Amino acid sequence: xxxxxxxxxxxxxSQGLGLEIARHFVREGASVxxxxxxxxxxxxxxAALEPLVAPGRAVFSQPCDxxxxxxxxxxCGAASAALxxxxxxxxxxxxYGPMGPVESVDWEDWRQAIEVNLYGVVLFCRALVPGxxxxxxxxxxxxxxxGATSPLPxxxxxxxxxxxxxxxxxxxxxxxxxxxxxxxxxxxxxxxxRMLNEVLEAGPGLVGAAAHAKALKQKESGGAPIENxxxxxxxxxxxxxxxxxxxxxxxxxxxxxxLAAHREELANSDIYCLRxxxxxxxxxxxx
Numbered sequence: 467x468x469x470x471x472x473x474x475x476x477x478x479x480s481q482g483l484g485l486e487i488a489r490h491f492v493r494e495g496a497s498v499x500x501x502x503x504x505x506x507x508x509x510x511x512x513a514a515l516e517p518l519v520a521p522g523r524a525v526f527s528q529p530c531d532x533x534x535x536x537x538x539x540x541x542c543g544a545a546s547a548a549l550x551x552x553x554x555x556x557x558x559x560x561x562y563g564p565m566g567p568v569e570s571v572d573w574e575d576w577r578q579a580i581e582v583n584l585y586g587v588v589l590f591c592r593a594l595v596p597g598x599x600x601x602x603x604x605x606x607x608x609x610x611x612x613g614a615t616s617p618l619p620x621x622x623x624x625x626x627x628x629x630x631x632x633x634x635x636x637x638x639x640x641x642x643x644x645x646x647x648x649x650x651x652x653x654x655x656x657x658x659x660r661m662l663n664e665v666l667e668a669g670p671g672l673v674g675a676a677a678h679a680k681a682l683k684q685k686e687s688g689g690a691p692i693e694n695x696x697x698x699x700x701x702x703x704x705x706x707x708x709x710x711x712x713x714x715x716x717x718x719x720x721x722x723x724x725l726a727a728h729r730e731e732l733a734n735s736d737i738y739c740l741r742x743x744x745x746x747x748x749x750x751x752x753x
Contacts, residue, residue: 478559654695
């Protein structure tokens, strides 16, 4: 029970990875506050978790648009009132946004993707950081994605927002380091969730032949196990990861189960960070 006594907020938790993270947290002894935009689906998710809740722990849910400042403030207040002080925040809510060439996609849809994926992360952090400071520590886990580390032609809003989330994570980690609040980004790998279905439904005409073929292959292979990302979130939310902060960690490619043994090395290096590559990094010297 790695999260016994922990109160956690998980956004976008009505389905997919968010719900799986909530399930793992509850099994590890946490109380969880869930939010999503669809009230009916959110209620179903909360009901599915109830049988797993440990004695003395609870599941709280309330609809919330993570891009709306007043709704975020209301949700955080209600979650704290229902569960007690929140010590862990998982910013999982996200959307792909419009697909197609940047000059022709709907601008309002592009803007909304930035508001949900980036502003939603910042708004929840702003709402909860004062309480985490008052408690003397806490954990913030922000969801990254493939767009953070490589170009995603025809899915530009998603790619831009996820890259921004990682740099915000690194920046906030430095701001909060003196307060013992660890802030990390987690990349779950290619998951077969509703977002993959959106790429397939968009078709090669909008997302490009290469991206569509890659999505088809992922659909057929089953994608990355969704449990991997949930287990990494448990690690990042638990005392085992204390002092590991400002990192982008992949649930699929990185040996995160042994990172606690490399705590000092991580603290004094740019391993698992976004950085610029110069010619010397590739064995070249240009003059």
